[in-house]
Amino acid sequence: MLAYTLTRLVYLALVLAVMSVLIFLVTQAMPGDVASMIAGQFASKEVVDAIAVKLGLDQPLIVQYGQWAAGILRGDLGRSLVLEQPIAPILMEALARSLVLAVVALAVVAVVGIGLGVLAAVRRGKLTDQLVSGVSYLGIAVPDFFWAIVLVLIFGSYMKLLPTGGYAPLSDGFLPWASHLVLPVVTLVLMLLARIARLTRSSMIDVLQTNYVKFARAKGMPESVVILRHALKNALLPTITVLAIDFGLILGGVVVIETIFSYPGMGRLLLFAIQRHDLPLIQATILVVSAAYCLANLTADLLYAYVNPKIRHGMKAA
């Protein structure tokens, strides 16, 4: 397991290094000149050039990249041009908010989605199954933002039960904080739930037909043990992978959701940076999102290996 984790970490570092180069190149290629933006519309050419020199923009690309990458390795993400502040604290704050949203949404999706999937598989072909499957189709067919709008209309504007957007820090008290989370979380859950439920259902159905499940029944195990201990543990393997990918997706800031609910997470930060052409902020945000995505995948793989002894031992032997 250790060797495997090590290998994966080496790969992770490689992937991130490549990503950083790509991010750097692509953002540099974006239209607009950073120095003249900072200097303002009416600055003279000398002023602009001076700023460019100060920022190191006159250096060859490779040197600029080197300085940027070295800064990141030191934990210095640079300064935001627009906000005129160091990027790291801004980013961490947004990341923390997005993390809260992602973790809560993911937890709900995992529990409810897996539960529904198992239920549908066990009652395969019966009414419960058909209900779950039918609703799942609906969930997949309808675009993400539709739910967001519907929810905002019903709970926010119409019933005035919940805030329709914004964010309250935990220091304002638990209830205000939580109430701001409800709508975005529910929207995210609705988006992801169907896929998880359907996936769990189909792998559960496969597992329920295996010989070891038959053998567990032949041993006289109660149906609850057969399903939870013998079937579910094996059926969860594909679900775990997809959940991890979803986690990365949410973290990447499902921009639409954060925008609709004016939720100040990574997605909104990225949008802001792009609109204002804040190059260092764009680069740092995308890099952090990529890193989070990769980490989520790594966690999934490690979890997968942990649940699946075949892989776990294969790694020991390696």
Next chain:
Amino acid sequence: MMTAPQARPAVPPVTAAASAPEPAPLLDVRGLTISYGNARGTLRAASDVGFAIRPGEVMGLVGESGSGKSTIAMAILDLLGGGGRVESGEILFDGTDLRRLSAPERRALRGDRIAAVFQDPFTSLNPALTVGRQIAEPLIQHKGFSPRQAAARVQDLLSEVGIRDPRRVAAAYPHELSGGMQQRALIATALGCEPKLLILDEPTTALDVTVEARIIDLLAKLCDSHRLSALFVSHNLGIVNRICQTVTVLYGGLVVETGPTGRVLSRPAHPYSKGLVAALPRITAGRRHRLPSIPGTVAKLSGPPAACVFAPRCPFAEEACRSRPQAMLTDAAGDGVRCWKADALAGIPWPDEDAGIARDPKKAQPRSAPLVEVDHLRKIYGANRSILPWLRRAGTVAVEDVSFTVGRGEVVGVVGESGSGKSTIGRALLALTEPSAGTVLFDGADLTRRVRQGDQDLRRRAQLVFQNSAASLNPRKTVGDAMDRPLVLAGRADAEERRKTVAGLLTRVGLPSAYADRYPHELSGGERQRVNIARALATDPDFVVCDEAVSALDVSVQANILNLLAELRDEMGLSYLFITHDIAVVSHIADRVLVVYGGTICEEGPTGRVLRPPYHPYTEALLSAVPRLAEDGQETPRILLEDAAPTPGGQGCAFAARCPRKLGAVCDEQAPPVHRTDDGHRIACHIPLATLAERAAVFPELAGDAPH
């Protein structure tokens, strides 16, 4: 009409004297009718099935696939599933009708009083739980053991089923164990709660022959020492002969014969039983005659039969058989047979197939250059040269230095168990895998190089028929389309001409040409295998690799396909590499046999020579594991091998870890020398040839035959 003349045939105990009171049966199945229903209609899997198992008795339930034997076993366990339904009948266990119990009551019996072991140990254990935990489960569930008590009992159980380091095995996950060990773990699970009845559903079918021999031995001992009763479901009469006291033969969901094993197998009364016994491949030296086979496929009933179910396949059928269903007739001894002609047919064997075109093996011996030459072939899988040091891997040796030839028109058998490298050898000969070292010459040309250069002609001339006839055909393509493809690839442009070729090929393998329009699922296993053979022949090859080509088939069908392959060889002058785990099958078709173990050839020679001493120790063990019927002569003592896995790629003899005659360190450290004789027989072993020759023949009846 379906019921026996007496309500129940009175079956006197086999062992007890006639005067002793008959013990009440432990399991008494009466009038059991099971059907499977789906949208397309109902299928009767069992019709009015009755049998009884007395305490301490092991009863064999035999029949071809589709005969309903597994369905009956599952019905007793209340695990039918898949739309199966018990229509009527009683399943009396210890006097209680299981069908009258509630579902929880039946569940409480399962795993406690009635335990089961299924066919495939590789999939019967949960991959995500340790073996020990899985064995402990029923103890905790039924006997109220604490996990700690259960763990202690698990160790005892594992020792009892012959596992030497129970502590390690209990902590292991299933994939860390060999198939034999997994099956032992399942048997330990079944024994845990000290059941009275074991349901054994083909418990050794998925295992290697040498492992099977040990498991059967273990089961027989356990049943004896625990006075266990068992229902032993099997298609293998040889195995049934070893472990069962009585036999019930099923055909088309009906019991067609019951009686003591010895009597049924030596003097079968029902024509179907006669056919099953006759079709069993025996060890014979040379291919003198065709194997008897049962033509046609198993009957499928949807309701009560209107005629003798076996009539369409019965060589003794006459008009009277087709006009009414047959009743179970019981003789004085209590043996039953469902055939009105049984008495008249007593002593009349299943008819031999006409000798046909059996050729004289001597004349066919090729004198010209061999078709295939394999020289120092070596194959390593999974070698990895990574820059990351912890990922570097030496790889697994599948084939370690193998050399042999296949002559024109010659059939070379390759016998070995899983992990012997036999399939890899076959794939290398078809250029489906590249050798890591060594060469394969096909008709004098370097196969690997030529194929890499895009030589399609060599591919055309060498074809493959493999085991799983269902998986090798695309379910969405008709037989004709499947066979059309190789023809198109071979550059045959004219569609009309191709259609004719397909029809011709189907006729050639004994199928109606109209089968071209059928889909694979409409065919039986044997028919599908015929289609596979026809497809392999489509490109007019010289050489066919048959990889376990008959292993998945019922004995009756197996004989059929073997006969077909033999015919095709004689008519078309084909060469075969016939890969199998079953040395008895090989003895029917091969001119020469290679015995492989752990990627090396232990013994090679003309079939007749390999079947007689001197034997390589592994060949001797393989031969002694071949199940035999009483009429074949005295059973020689079986050589039971350890469960250890082969260790290919090591320094010494690959068989050293399991060899019962191992000499000592020399076997571990030095590759064994090869003893050769003039008639092309070679044995790789440290034991001198003269000493090997001193062993008694496993098949003394062969001794008289002159080696050819």
